[in-house]
Amino acid sequence: MGRWGWRLFEGDQDLDVVLSISDDTLRIKTGQWDYRLSAMVHQSDMLAPPEAAAVYRTAEYAYELANVIVPYVRRKLDTGNLGERMFAASRARETDPDDLFQESKYRTIIMGALIMRAGARISAADLQHLRDLVPQINCTSRRTLLDDHGFRSPGRAQFLAALDHYQPGVARSFQEPSCFSCGKIEEDVGRKPLQCKKCKVATYCSKDCQRDQWREHRVSCIPPGQRRVLNV
Secondary structure, three states: OOEOOOOOOOEHHHHHHHHHHHOOOOOOOOOOOOOOHHHHOHHHOOOOOHHHHHHHOOHHHHHHHHHHHHHHHHHHHHHHHHHHHHHHHHHOOOOOOOOOOOHHHHHHHHHHHHHHHHOOOOOHHHHHHHHHHHHHOOEEOOOOOOOOOOEEHHHHHHHHHHHHOOOOOOOOOOOOOOOOOOOOOHHHHOOOOEEOOOOOOOEEOOHHHHHHHHHHHHHHOOOHHHOOOOOO
16 A cells, blocks of 8 residues: 555554564564554554444544553553563664665664553653664655655654653654644644645644745645545
């Protein structure tokens, strides 16, 4: 499928990385958990069966996600410092000389995002490492035919805003609307980001942010009825 959205966990690449982490790629077993890491972030998956997508949109599921699934994963990651050990295991694999597309470093980015999604503990040193990794990861502002790896710019902004607002014990949503320019969400600015009136996809927390990103966004600012492909 590729990418169906511009932000984290809105494409096959990110969800595949999450599944690889859950499938013991880091040699730390999580596959027997009642709720796997992917349960926190797979709600946007366009390949999900229609009946599953319908469940994800219900208030009952939103309650379960916030009050059962995410707290369960947080407890698992915090018990015995499992989250920090998984992060360290991912960091240890970042020096692979054959990793041309920085996939190992991007896996660490995703591991950090999962820890923040759960609101689990992450050290100040690991947060700084994530900041240091961001400029090393490929980032594009539009659809590419080849080598579509790493961030799209709204996803990078979303991730950096999550780092800026991280609080242990507080789950960080990567699903709710975030500003395509600064990455902030409603919890950060006190109001929900508003959709671009033309494309109905991009969201912004202010007119200033929308103006700042317009030169980049204008290329993909296409009304819904004029789109020819689902991938972005």
